[in-house]
Amino acid sequence: MKRCDLHTHSYCSDGSFAPSEIVKLAEKAGVSAVALTDHNTAKGLAEFTEAGARSGVITVAGCEFSTDYNGTELHIVGLFFPRESWKEIEDFVELTNIAKKNSNLRLIEALQNEGFDIRYEEVAAITDADEFNRAHVARVMTEKGYVNSVDEAFNTYLKESNGLYVPPKRISAFATVEFIKNYGGVAVIAHPFLNLSYDGLLEFLPEAKKRGLDATETRYSTFTEAETKQAEELAERFGLLQSGGSDFHGIAKPDIELGTGRGELFVPFEFYEKLKERA
Secondary structure: OOEEEOOEOOOOOOOOOOHHHHHHHHHHOOEEEEEEOOEOOOOOHHHHHHHHHOOOOEEEEOEEEEEEEOOEEEEEEEEOOOHHHHHHHHHHOHHHHHHHHHHHHHHHHHHHHOOOOOOHHHHHOOOOOOOOOHHHHHHHHHHOOOOOOHHHHHHOOOOHHHOOOOOOOOEEHHHHHHHHHHOOOEEEEOOHHHOOOHHHHHHHHHHHHHHOOOEEEEEEOOOOHHHHHHHHHHHHHOOOEEEEEOOEOOOOOOOOEOOOEOOOOOOEHHHHHHHHHHO
């Protein structure tokens, strides 16, 4: 059966591969359609789609937006953005990226005050993104021997409850859904159980659907069978299409492979077909 992967990242956000390499990896993995969904940027989409035009892999232009829902960070993926909307994406997230830079400056200062020899410039140097995130900070901390892994950095010093990291102000989840729809994209809630409980989703989804939400991810690298089943039930209950993907990053998530996640992920090509119809 044909498969797709509708959630991946390049080094234009916090991944470690070029946008064109995402296409090559998809081809190698036997993926028929792949989406590039870098965080809060469309910067890699031109290279990505151009590589797709030279490949047998179908490329889907996307973006993963970091949004706010009642004080909770929620990620909304936009898929099938037409080329003429890519500049609009950059304009939409401009204030978000400014807030992100200020958050990063505060984090680096807090780490320095704790005795870590880490500079803003050296973290920024390891990514082609307009602004780095905690995954890049975690990589530098690991390389310098302050922690043994990226996961350890996240679970200790970089955890929000630790107090060193203060998240930036984010765009409303509902406003983001409306933006995606206004510019011809398909709006998908990413990895729904990572930030909201089942009950929380029952509160969020009715209003999100009214605003234009098209789909929810039901297949995801870290989902258990029970979570997949719950996500499918929610999709059916609210009349949403299904999407899914590995959330491939490369170095930042070394246990996640494009197309197969931790080895058992399978996102049917039918998901791509139905979402494309909606677009």
